[in-house]
Amino acid sequence: MQVASVDELVADLYHNLEDAALTACELNLRNLGTMVEMWAVDHNGRYPAALSEMKPKYFSAVPTCPAAGGDSYSRGYSVFINPNAFVIFCAGHHHPQLQANFPRYDSKNGLQRD
Numbered sequence: 001m002q003v004a005s006v007d008e009l010v011a012d013l014y015h016n017l018e019d020a021a022l023t024a025c026e027l028n029l030r031n032l033g034t035m036v037e038m039w040a041v042d043h044n045g046r047y048p049a050a051l052s053e054m055k056p057k058y059f060s061a062v063p064t065c066p067a068a069g070g071d072s073y074s075r076g077y078s079v080f081i082n083p084n085a086f087v088i089f090c091a092g093h094h095h096p097q098l099q100a101n102f103p104r105y106d107s108k109n110g111l112q113r114d
């Protein structure tokens with residue numbers, strides 16, 4: 001029987017924590033994307049200029065990414081006109097499995113990892 005070393009167990013633990021943080025971040029982005037769409041329904045199809053405009057009706061505080069340890073979404077949010085669109089991403093390089101400023105969610109393609 002092969003016994004894993006402490007180093008291997010610690011490496012596995014870190015990878016599991018990184019995967020859990022990425023999953024939580026992606027869930028935050030999906031929820032934010034849904035809330036931005038709901039906000040637009042209430043505002044004649046216009047997207048909010050900033051996530052802070054959605055407080056307090058849609059959320060009391062912008063969610064936080066566990067890997068970033070804070071709000072990485074407000075500065076990762078952009079809105080476009082003609083065509084009407086938005087993008088939200090986890091701003092910075094908080095997820096070692098992905099390149100910087102990912103994951104992201106955009107109004108056209110939904111959730112993206114690259």
Ligand SMILES: [Zn+2]
Nearest residue numbers: 025065090094
């Ligand atoms: Zn994140």
